[in-house]
Amino acid sequence: MWNIKGHDWAVESLRSAIIYDRVGHAWLFTGPPKVGRTHLARLFAQALNCESEYPENRPCGVCRKCKLIASGRHPDLILVEPITGNRGNETLKIEQIRELQQDLNRTAMEGPYKIAIISRFDAATPGAANAFLKTLEEPPPNVILILTASESDALLPTINSRCRSIGLRPVPLETIKDHLISDLGVPTEKATVLAHLANGRMGWAIEAAESETALADYQAQTEQLSAILKMGKVDRFKLAEKLSSNAEQLHHLLRTWLGWWRDALILSNGQDDLSQIINVHDIDNLNDVVGRLSSEKIAQNLNQTDQSLTWLDQNANVRLLVENLLISF
Ligand SMILES: [Zn+2]
Incomplete structure (x- = not known):
């Protein structure tokens, strides 16, 4: 039992x-x-x-x-x-x-x-x-x-x-996927995406499978990052103002972006084993960025996102922090 x-x-x-x-x-x-x-x-x-x-x-x-x-x-x-x-x-x-x-x-x-x-x-x-x-x-x-x-x-x-x-170690991808499909009745395609996003966290996968919005919210966060990379400076400043008005959400957003840059770095280093990639649902955008940015630049964006999360926890000025991050990408 x-x-x-x-x-x-x-x-x-x-x-x-x-x-x-x-x-x-x-x-x-x-x-x-x-x-x-x-x-x-x-x-x-x-x-x-x-x-x-x-x-x-x-x-x-x-x-x-x-x-x-x-x-x-x-x-x-x-x-x-x-x-x-x-x-x-x-x-x-x-x-x-x-x-x-x-x-x-x-x-x-x-x-x-x-x-x-x-x-x-x-x-x-x-x-x-x-x-x-x-x-x-x-x-x-x-x-x-x-x-x-x-x-x-x-x-x-x-x-x-x-x-x-x-x-407790991260749960293997296949174990999470099997559980979602066999025990929770999640369709295979969605279970695959969630099992990757879970990154070993079974509890997260189950919560996301049971939620009506979790997956869509997550996808919106990664899409927003891809959109930012195509924006000019003025639009980035405008978006920074909007994002910084919701500091609580910001934490989740930056964590998602951190995982995305980590994926980009793995792909950029020539790894093509998709089981290592969290954001398989966004593989086209990831490949696009890997084609346009150098490994050094991707590593820099990853570190900058990580640093911003630390600053957020240390009560830094949220607006400055977000502006700084968005401009640095
Ligand atoms: Zn009992």
Whole structure:
């Protein structure tokens, strides 16, 4: 009943922890965002509190507790997520950790475990991380903490060393494509495009397959970039003004462009293995740019986009940042 694809090794580790009763109180699931970290954490929570009498059958998926956890209504499962700011950046605040600590100190209502999933812990402020350290050092009885983060290096070593780490790798393209086609009924052509765009992130692929607009929105973002490359300076300045009025969207837009320039660089270096390319839906525009720009220029555009994302997170002037980027292309 571990209803998750592409993370067999991680599932086996968690299963054996349960079967051999060596669960420990703190876990860290690492991997790229939307690869399936929180989904796996929920399944683990189900397995921990499942009522099946055979440990190897947990989570059974059908008992009361499994069902409550699946629907997000189990009173002993707490999910803490960072708060998104107006630039699309995320922060996990000390107040959230304090509130969590109060919750954890209350006795479990259903048991046996009270479980907290703290998602994207790399967004924790230093204050929040330090406050949380206390809970890791002296957890209340029967509490299990599951953190998720992009990479363990992003966390304080004192936090890292107290957690058992499970690293989730990007899911292979074919596994994502098969899942979309066979289990979700996505048409083959759309599944192929989404599996490439997902770039190993199964959670992203599933969300995009279920959304009516995600794919069209994404394609609009890459088309906009191709259009910019054909624009003169005046139009680029005008567009910069428009784009900078929506700083929250900008984050997504720049991430999409970053992937597109990365593809262009791969093609420019003579790689013709399409499984490496994220934006297969836009292969004509990519090839067009590769024919017109040198590898050096493409690498420069990639770096400039990456730098702009960093500046955006560092509260730089958004208008200047976007103007600077669009003119540099
Ligand atoms: Zn169960």
